[in-house]
Amino acid sequence: MSPEDKNFVDNNDVLDRAISGDEAAFSILYQENVKKIYSYIYYRTGNVKDAEDLTARVFQRALNHITRYKKTKVPFSAWLYRIAHNLVANWHRDSKHKFELPLEDHTYIQSKSVIPEKQIEKSQQIEYLMRIIRKLPQDRQQLLILKYVDSMSNREVGIIMKKSEGAIKSLYHRTLKELRNIIDEDELL
Amino acid sequence: MNTKQNALYIEEQLKSLLHPVVPEEDFVSNLQDRLRKKAAIAIERKDYLVLILLVFSGLIFGVILFLMINGLVKFILKSDR
Numbered sequence: 001m002s003p004e005d006k007n008f009v010d011n012n013d014v015l016d017r018a019i020s021g022d023e024a025a026f027s028i029l030y031q032e033n034v035k036k037i038y039s040y041i042y043y044r045t046g047n048v049k050d051a052e053d054l055t056a057r058v059f060q061r062a063l064n065h066i067t068r069y070k071k072t073k074v075p076f077s078a079w080l081y082r083i084a085h086n087l088v089a090n091w092h093r094d095s096k097h098k099f100e101l102p103l104e105d106h107t108y109i110q111s112k113s114v115i116p117e118k119q120i121e122k123s124q125q126i127e128y129l130m131r132i133i134r135k136l137p138q139d140r141q142q143l144l145i146l147k148y149v150d151s152m153s154n155r156e157v158g159i160i161m162k163k164s165e166g167a168i169k170s171l172y173h174r175t176l177k178e179l180r181n182i183i184d185e186d187e188l189l
Numbered sequence: 190m191n192t193k194q195n196a197l198y199i200e201e202q203l204k205s206l207l208h209p210v211v212p213e214e215d216f217v218s219n220l221q222d223r224l225r226k227k228a229a230i231a232i233e234r235k236d237y238l239v240l241i242l243l244v245f246s247g248l249i250f251g252v253i254l255f256l257m258i259n260g261l262v263k264f265i266l267k268s269d270r
Contacts, residue, residue: 027221034217039209052212056220063224126206148207176196183199 008075008156015076018066026066030059033077036150037084043145044088046130054091058084074159081160085142092138135182140175143168 011032017025037058042051061083062069069079133141139161146157154168161168 023225027225030221030224034220035209035211038212042210042212043207052216052220055212056223059220059224060227063227122206125202129202129206144203145207148203149209173196176199179199180196 008077008159012071015071019069019071021067026063029076033080034059036077037080039149040081040145041084041088043130043149044084044141045091046134050091054084054087057087061087078156078159081146085160089138132179132182132186136175136178140171140178143171143175147172 011028014025014028018029034055038051038055041054041058042048045051045054058080062080069076074082133144136144142161143157146152146160147154152160154172155165157163158165158168163171
């Protein structure tokens with residue numbers, strides 16, 4: 001594990017206990033990860049109801065399989081993100097869901113002090129940005145959300161997406177370029 | 190704006206607009222309760238599975254024992270004739 005993997009610091013003692021079936025230890029892991037996983041799913045689905053439903057499924061699946069989790073393969077948080085990604089991918093495949101992103105339903109961590117008018121303006125900007133991001137392929141959406149919402153390094157994103165750090169860097173640059181093209185096309189309309 | 194400036198502008202936009210969202214506290218605590226109950230059910234189910242396995246292995250052992258005794262009886266009867 002690299003020192004820059006700040007998002008993937010596993011508490012080995014708690015993890016060992018959870019793997020051996022300790023319910024209290026799993027609760028600690030749940031508390032440590034639930035907000036991150038929820039936030040990731042919320043940005044991928046765009047609505048509170050589905051984000052809550054899928055977050056619940058991630059932790060139910062993790063609970064069912066925790067005894068088979070191999071510590072050496074992938075950090076626990078990354079394992080949860082992979083479960084979340086698979087569930088979100090199924091969710092997108094199963095039906096054409098409407099992307100809502102109702103911002104008023106949420107407390108944005110860094111926007112508590114913003115005055116209402118500014119908040120509305122910011123909400124509109126986020127809605128626009130998310131509408132643009134939604135036009136990208138799934139893997140590129142995942143990359144941007146992990147990088148910006150979850151503040152992950154390319155290495156950490158690579159662990160979740162099962163790609164090398166170099167491949168993520170290259171995908172990131174292609175994503176920015178594509179995002180620029182979509183914005184240009186959108187402005188022309 | 191050139192390509193590099195474009196990329197920087199988009200990066201700034203992403204950085205300033207995308208922040209983590211926090212779930213409702215009720216949702217977090219309700220889910221934790223549900224997971225606790227599920228864990229308890231999983232442990233009970235595990236015991237139940239062990240019981241089924243024990244009964245099943247007992248049955249197999251019984252069948253093998255029956256076949257062995259049956260074979261032995263047949264062998265003794267054959268050798269008596």
